[in-house]
Amino acid sequence: MVAATDNTAEESTANQPRHIAIIMDGNGRWAKQRGLPRTAGHQAGFKVARNIVEAVGKRQIEALTLFAFSSENWKRPPTEVRLLLDLFMSALESEVDKLMANNVHMRFIGERSAFPEKLQKMMNRSEQRTAGNTGLKLAIAVNYGGRWDIVNAAKQIATAVKSGDMELDDITIESFHQHVSLADCGEPDMLIRTGGDKRVSNYLLWQLAYSELFFSDVLWPDFDEAALDESIVQFSGRQRRFGKTGEQLEGAKRA
Numbered sequence: 209m210v211a212a213t214d215n216t217a218e219e220s221t222a223n224q225p226r227h228i229a230i231i232m233d234g235n236g237r238w239a240k241q242r243g244l245p246r247t248a249g250h251q252a253g254f255k256v257a258r259n260i261v262e263a264v265g266k267r268q269i270e271a272l273t274l275f276a277f278s279s280e281n282w283k284r285p286p287t288e289v290r291l292l293l294d295l296f297m298s299a300l301e302s303e304v305d306k307l308m309a310n311n312v313h314m315r316f317i318g319e320r321s322a323f324p325e326k327l328q329k330m331m332n333r334s335e336q337r338t339a340g341n342t343g344l345k346l347a348i349a350v351n352y353g354g355r356w357d358i359v360n361a362a363k364q365i366a367t368a369v370k371s372g373d374m375e376l377d378d379i380t381i382e383s384f385h386q387h388v389s390l391a392d393c394g395e396p397d398m399l400i401r402t403g404g405d406k407r408v409s410n411y412l413l414w415q416l417a418y419s420e421l422f423f424s425d426v427l428w429p430d431f432d433e434a435a436l437d438e439s440i441v442q443f444s445g446r447q448r449r450f451g452k453t454g455e456q457l458e459g460a461k462r463a
């Protein structure tokens with residue numbers, strides 16, 4: 209895993225990613241192409257998310273982080289927001305037993321206090337139930353924004369400095385990293401964004417510093433295992449230099 213503190217041990221050519229982050233984009237357009245309401249696109253997108261969780265687990269990848277609801281998604285029509293929240297609730301009802309059976313450790317990142325209390329309770333409960341699982345680490349980003357994550361970390365650090373638990377000089381990249389989401393599971397090796405747009409959209413801004421970026425034109429409900437494998441193959445061929453030269457890395461490999 210690429211730790212913010214130490215990426216010197218990384219191979220110059222990565223093989224299999226250990227942590228994949230995904231922006232699941234294109235549900236609305238997929239539905240529109242079929243003359244369906246946008247909400248049908250989200251329902252289809254949910255089924256694909258379920259398949260991809262299973263596929264990633266089968267490939268012995270350690271962590272998967274899915275962007276399910278951004279802090280900006282509240283701006284969508286209320287009916288669509290409501291459908292998405294209902295979808296999360298029914299997913300929590302129907303999927304947690306399967307996650308248990310597959311040894312998946314699930315958690316949520318983002319500002320969950322904005323959600324209805326019932327949903328928050330379900331989120332907490334599903335995290336507690338799967339906490340002891342040792343397989344795939346699945347994180348679902350909900351009401352998440354990368355800037356929020358960084359501000360949240362800054363607030364925690366400011367509080368520690370104010371109370372005397374931390375000195376100003378203790379604020380380093382490494383200590384800051386401990387306060388952002390996913391600090392315990394390493395940064396994503398790759399980011400996949402479906403749906404054709406080429407932007408990061410306020411996702412994991414701190415954590416994506418050295419991630420390999422993959423943009424696919426496939427709309428999320430059409431994304432499948434073959435598309436996943438294609439991006440993993442592309443990833444394997446990329447040289448990750450982390451600021452070094454290619455020659456340095458080749459030399460280190462020969463040594």
Ligand code: FPP
Nearest residue numbers: 232233234235236237250253254257276299
């Ligand atoms: C972006 O497509 C997708 C979302 C905002 C929601 C993603 C949610 C799911 C895939 C279902 C729930 C998943 C889990 C894991 C519970 P868009 O609506 O922006 O599509 P568009 O760009 O074509 O309009």
